[in-house]
Amino acid sequence: MSEAVREITYLEAIREALRQEMQRDERVFIIGEDVGVYGGAFGVTLGLVEEFGEERVIDTPISEYGIAGAITGAALVGMRPVGEIMFMDFTTFAMEQLVNQAAKMRFMFGGTIEVPFVLRTPAGSGTGAAAQHSQSLEAWFVHVPGLKVVAPSTPYDAKGLLLASIRDDNPVIFVEHKLLYKIKGPVPEEPYTIPLSSAEVKREGHDLTIVATSIMVKRSLEAAEQLAREGIEAEVVDPRTLKPLDEETLVRSVTKTGRALIVHEACKTGGYGGELAAVIAGSEAFDYLDAPIVRLAGRDMPIPYNRNLEYHTVPQVEDIVEAARQLARGRI
């Protein structure tokens, strides 16, 4: 074994990717609300304005549509902007620019232009911020041709995927999770990229496949440890990039285990899990399925304020354990 890699948080990994890419490529800049001296609402960009100056770490008025316009336009003339929308809920203000303009320009204009930006935004519940600051809206973006959608679940993935996203020539929606910001994990100091469209098997197992996204990867891994004590070996697959999706890794795993449990935080109806289920059902893995594909997702409701209600609105470790147990023991 090589010497141990140092551990940093998911938040620090994102910041390190930003810093390293800004050092490497002078076209890269950061723009968003309170990303300067304040350091971003969650502190991701803390210290970067001191290092790179106000010309490359740009505080904006509260103008999410304007932020989307700023990164789209700057990308059109060859810059590499990284925008931040403080809460994913507020991307609703920016939708027109992202969906009608940025995502479509390259195609509409016959492939004559590129729109290379990253829009970082934190999603997810668990902070007590209730219905308007807790949504997971990734499925909306996945539905738009021209956009790529990335959702890292570990510090290592956050750094490698962010560097790959900034270097990508397409608009990339980079979905972070608030509850992951403080999670620590091994992250190499040198820059590295993880190809967009590469899923990863986070834990090997043979009894069932849990396909989980974002924070649900962490919860699924915890669930898998509990399940192991009962003799159930779950394989946990993290798509990492929701679009384009690495279907092969997913299908290979389900082909091996014969059972698929899909877990995400976003509301179930119209959620990304439906897409994952359809990919599995439409693949050669179908012939190997020993049970129906199960989706465990957020309830179809806004996130409530009350701590206990909030907790029970989205899948928790014990919910995953229970669903996996039912599926693995042939009760579904």
Added chain:
Amino acid sequence: MSLNKPDLLHQMVTIRAFEEMAEQLYTLGKVHGTMHLSIGMEASAVGAIAALRPDDLILSTHRGHGHCIAKGADLNRMMAEFMGKENGYCRGRGGSMHIADVQGGNLGANGVVGGGIATAMGVGLGLKMQRRGDLAGFWKPARSADRVILCFFGDGAANLGPFHESLNMAAIWKLPVVYVCENNQYAMSFPVKKAFAIERISDRAAAYGIPGVTVDGNDLLAVYEAVSQAVERARAGEGPTLVENVTYRWRGHSKSDANRYRTKEEIEAWKEKCPIRRFRARLIEEGTLAEEEAERIEQEAYAAIEAAVQFAEASPEPTLEAIEEGVYA
């Protein structure tokens, strides 16, 4: 900058000829979809773009044929795009409403009212950053450090939220953006008189701390003068300007418009203010142009459009094999 006035007349007539032909082709069923004609508004496009350098950029609108031609587009490729052909500017993927000539500095028409206003601010931000020393030599061949972006939009777009966010951000950062509002009196059917509680749309500039000016949009030289000042200011790093060109579209909003919201008399009265006839008469009167030269310009323009149609009709259709090309880089 010295103006080549006969050339400006030529551009306006070319736009008129293109759009008359576009209308005819539509009637003949040779193009599908819809189109938005700027007949009667030619001085706004040509006068504004005359104030730019070739390496400056524009963002256009759904009513953008004039902007595209004035920015120097090749008529054959433009007509081919209009007819959905593979060798059109956008390989037939964009059509009338989404045409872009990126090499020529036209970053695109826009099917969404107001969709380009904030994009223009972003372009301006990018251009301003490229004045930085460390980026000055980044691109080969080298780019001029003082390029500007001119953003066209209509009176309807001035009532969208993005107008506010874009003008404010461009103003606080002194971005090299020139906002040109083509006030053609109607947002589809809704008249400016009902949509604004102010006399002039350019009055809104005051709210952003930038200059605002309203000009007769059918007077090419007035448009040119106003936009030139705005361009100069943007180039000098002093920030954006809002220029309002008061004009009128003779045709309906799009092909489905039955003109129920306005009178024939009103349309006829505006036709009397034809920007082309007016500029032509002026050039002849001041001795810049002889009557027969003006005739020749018109003949040439209409002939070029005829040739463009022939080129487009002879052009290949896009292939189904390539249908998804360009979705991703």
